[in-house]
Amino acid sequence: MISQQVIQDTAYDIMGRAAIDIPPDYRSGVEFMIEKEDGLSKFVLQTMMENWDAATEDRRPMCADSGLPRYYVKVGNEAQYEGGPIGIEHALREATARATHDIPLRPNRVHPLWRTDHNNNVGINAPEIDWSFEPDADWIDITTVHKGGLFGTDYRMLFPGDGIDGIKRFFLDTLLSYGKRGLACQPAIVGIGLGGSKDTTMVLGKQAACLRVVGDRNPDPKISELELELKELGNSIGMGAMGFSGKSMVSDCHIEVGYTHTGGMPMSVHMFCLSSRRATARLFADGRVEYRTDPQWFTPYMRRETTSWQN
Amino acid sequence: MAELSEGQKVVRLQVPVSHDDIKDLEIGTVVYLDGVIYTGREGVYKRVIEDGHEIPLDLPAVSNANFHCSPAAAIEPDGSYNVGGVTATASFRFAKWMQRWFELSGAKIIIGKGGMSSSDYRELFVPAGAIYLTTVGYGTGALLGRGIRKVRQVEWFEELGNAQAMWVFEVENFGPFIVDSDLDGNSLFEQQAEQVNKNIESLYQGLKKPALSRYGETDDRNDELI
Ligand code: SF4
DSSP, rough: OOOHHHHHHHHHHHHHHHHHHHHHHHHHHHHHHHTTOOOOHHHHHHHHHHHHHHHHHOOOOOSSSSSSEEEEEEEEETOOBBHHHHHHHHHHHHHHHHHHTTTOOOOOOOOOOTOOOOOSSSBBBBBEEEEEEETTOOOEEEEEEOOSSSOOOOEEOOOGGHHHHHHHHHHHHHHHHHHHGGGTSSSSHHHHEEEEHHHHHHHHHHHHHHHSOTTOOSSSSHHHHHHHHHHHHTTTTSGGHHHOBBSOSSSEEEEEEEETTTOOOOEEEEOOSSOOOEEEEEETSSSSSEESOOOOOOOOOTOOOOSSSOO | OOOOOOOOEEEEEEESHHHHHHHHTTTEEEEEEEEEEEOOOHHIIIIHHHHHHHHSSSSSOOOOOOEEEEEEEEEEETEEEEEEEEEEOBBGGHHHHHHHHHHHOOOOEEEEEEEOOOOIIEEEEEEEETTEEEESTTHHHHHHHHHHHEEEEEEEEHHHHHHEEEEEHHHHHHHEEEEOOTTOBBHHHHHHHHHTTTTTTHTTOOOOOOOSTTTTOOTTEEEEEE
C-alpha cells in the first residue's frame, strides 16, 4: 500500500528537482550545440550552462519564471494506494502549495479574469493533473513539468491533401514567429501533435515536448525519420538562442499521433524552453521511491492501436 | 564568466546611472549592474498611470533602472525574504505605458526580455534618454538571483500580489545583460533579424500552401509578431 504521506512528500520533492536541476539529456543537447556556434550565440548558450550550474550549486530555481507547475500521473493497474485517486489529487495540490513557498517558485497562477493570486500556484483547474495507466504494474509514476512560455505554441487544422509540405510549413511558421527575439527561449525541445480531436492534438504535442527526452525516437520508423528531418529543418533556419543569427533552434523534435477525423490532419507545435523542467519519481508498493528525469510516459500501452492489449 | 569572443565589450555600471555612463554604450555590449534596481510591469504601470497612485519610491533618486520581471520569491512569516531567482518577462506588451512611465520615474535603463520594436525605441526611448538591456538566454534566473544582495523593500504586495508587486533590490555584479538599444535607438534584435530573414525565402521554397488559409495570414515572414 502506497501511503498518502509518501505520495505528498515525493510530489513535493520532484517539484524542487524540476525547478532547480536541468535534466542531463537537455543539457548535453545544448553542450553539443555550443560547439557549432560563435559570437553572441555562443556567449548566450555558455551563460545558460553557467546558470544551470549556479542553480544546482545554490539550490535555487534555474529560471525565476517557474512556469505552470503541473503533474502527470501513471498508475499501475495493480497499484494499491491510500486515499484513492481523490487522495492523490489532494496530495498533489498540497505539494504544489508547499513547494511554491519553500523553493520558492513564482506563484504564477492567477484567475484569468480577476487576476486573483492565491500565492501558491493552486486554483481552479490548477495544477493540471493528467492521468494514464500501465498494465501489469504495481507502482505509481509521478512526473512534474514546469513548462514556461507564453510563446511557442500554436495549433492549425491542416487537411490530408496538405501533406508533409503542410506540416513543414506550419512547423517553420511557428518556429520563426516565436523564435524571433527568442520569445520561445530556444533551443527548444519541439513537440508536435498530429491528429486526434483538436484538444487531443494539443495534449499530444505538449506531452511530446515535455515528456520525451532529447534523443528519444518515435517507434514508428517513418515518424522517427520525420522527427529528424524537422529537427534539421528547424536548425537550418539560421536562427539560434534569443533569435540571434545561429544554428541552435531545435535540440530535438518529437511527434506523437492520434487517430483523427478522416477529412482532417490537425497539428499542434509546442516548444519546451531553455528551462526544460521535468522530474519523475516511481513509488513502489514497498515504500521505495526512485527518481529520474525521463518520464517514460509514452509506453507501448499508451500507443496501442487495437481494442485489446496483449503484452 | 562565459568566454567572450574577440572584440566583445563588457562594462559594469553603477545604478542610478548618469547620461555619461550610458552615452557611449553600443548594441551587443555585455553589461553588469551594481546599485539599486526595481521591478515594475503591467500591475505597477496600471496602478500609477491609469489609477493615479503615487509611486511609493523616490525615483529616480533611488534608482533609474526598471526591470520587467517578477522574482521567484517568498516572504517568510518573520517578514524576511527568500529570493530564489529573477527572470525577465517580454517587454513589448508594456509599450503603451512607457512614455508616461519615463516621465514619472526618470528611468534611464529598462531591462527585460526580447526588447521592443525600433519604432518604440525611436519614439519612446530616445526622447527619454533611455537604453534597453536584454537578459541573456533568457532563463538566467539563478545567475541573476546570485546578484541580488538584499531586498530593500516590497511595495504593493497586498494590492498586486507577489508577481506584480514592486520589488526593490540591492544588486552587485548583477547580470549579464546585453545592450539591445543604445541612445540612438539602434536595435541589436532587429539587426540580427535582418540576418535571419535573408534565408527565409529559401526555407519555404517548394513547400505548397495549405488548402485553408487563416485570417490575416501573411507570406511576408520578415514580419514580427510584436
Ligand atoms: S520560456 Fe522558459 S527559460 Fe524562458 S523565461 Fe519562460 S520558463 Fe524561463
